[in-house]
Amino acid sequence: MENNYFDSKILEEILNIPSPTGYTKDMLNYIQKELDNMNLEYKISNKGSLLVTIKGKDSNKSITFSSHIDTLGAIVAKVKSNSCLSINQIGGYMMNSVEGENVIIHTRNGKKYEGTLQTIKPSIHIDGNDAKDLKRDCKNYEIVIDEQVSEPQDVYNLEIEVGNLVSFDTRTRITKSGFIKSRYLDDKASVAAILHVIRYIT
Incomplete structure (x- = not known):
């Protein structure tokens, strides 16, 4: 719940920055700007970890706080003949938990396109029991791109291709009672x- 000690606005901003594993640069930039605003020095390791040290009264004793900024997501596995995208999962999650979800496709040149993840048989009205009984495996899902595309070449013209990363809508909401x-x-x-603690102690 929200209280006087924690700024949920920061959390809301962080949650709304797409950062599936392999695409964390925007999230990393956000944290760097926060640390810059606090005039703190930091370094980036060879593997991309951000490290900040805050000196205390006794350098012989130390406490380490750590967290990860990457999230679950997906990767484009194939541009299909119907101009939709097959995906592979990044991380372990049940596919039905993201069924019907809005997504963003992140291209290598920095473009972002919206789409919707759905099953290959999304309508009971059309497919009947085949839609209901369809196994919720990754292979039975596809992304419908929110662009005028009718064949694979239209997709490639957008510079969407195999290997592009996909992030899911986070559905972030803070209720009137303070629940997130x-x-x-x-x-x-x-x-x-951790950002809040850093602000508090510096």
């Missing part, structure tokens, strides 16, 4: 909490 509902509270709530 969102995907990826693990581990972005920890990121927000």
Whole structure:
């Protein structure tokens, strides 16, 4: 719940920055700007970890806080003949938990396109029991791109291709009573909490 000690606005901003594994640059930039605003020095490791050290009274004793900024997501596995996209999962999640979800496709040149993840038989009205009984495996899902595309070449012309990363709508919402509902509270709530602690002690 919200209280006087934690700024949920920061958490809301963090939650709404797409950062599936392999595409964390925007999230990393956000944290760097926050640290810059606090005039703190930091470094980026060879593997992309951000490290900040805050000196205390006794350098012989130390406490380490850590959290991860990457989230679950997907990767484009194939541009299909119907101009939709097959995907593979990034991370372990049940496919029915993202069925019908809005997504963003992140191209290599920085463009972003919206779409919707649905099953290959999304309508009971059309497909009857085949739609209901369809196994919720990744292979039975596809992304419908929110662009005028009717054949694979139209998709390639947008510079969407195999290997592009896909992020899911986080559905972030803060209720009037102060409860926070969102995907990826693990581990972005920890990121927000650590930033809050840093502000408090510096």
